[in-house]
Amino acid sequence: MRGRTIVGMLAAATLLIAACGGAKAASLELTAREFGFGPGELHARANQPVELRMKNEGQLTHDWTVEGMPASAVRAHDTGKHDMAAMGSMPALHTTAEHGTTSTIAFTPTKAGSYTYYCTAAGHREAGMQGTIVVAP
Ligand SMILES: [Cu+2]
Structure with missing residues (x-):
């Protein structure tokens, strides 16, 4: 009973945070x-x-x-799929798009820093699909 109450409270808190998240998302x-x-x-x-x-x-x-960027409220809408088996574990921040489509990912970075993004498809990172996301404090 007690566990159920806590789960209920967490769900309510999550809804509340989602509802009045305040800061407008940066696109x-x-x-x-x-x-x-x-x-x-x-x-x-x-x-x-x-x-x-x-x-x-x-x-x-x-x-x-x-990889390695602390973030909360992660929601990805993928428009494609590919084999991630080569990776040890699914990275927390990840979105996949099939050719000609647009995928989206919403997230809130929680720690300032410089993080690397890349494409996990075999050979793509090495061929140049890599960049940096800079999170200001
Ligand atoms: Cu790629």
Whole structure:
């Protein structure tokens, strides 16, 4: 009973936070193609929600992945799928777009710093699909 009450309270708190999240989300636009991202550098602010749209202008399926960046409220809407088995674990920040489509990912970075984003498809990062997201304090 007690456990159920706590779960209920957490759900209510989550709804409340979602409802009055306050800060307007910053929109970031990104394109992906063979083989690179445009732009190669993105800017965000700690604790400000971000909505990133990745337009895949290439012929292959591409993804946008960040490892090691603390973030909350992550919601990805993928428009493509590819085999992630080569990765040990699914990264927390990840969105995939099939060619000709736009996928989105919403998140709130919680720690200032410089983080690397890249495409996890075999060979794509090495070919140039890598960039930096700078989170200002
Ligand atoms: Cu790629």
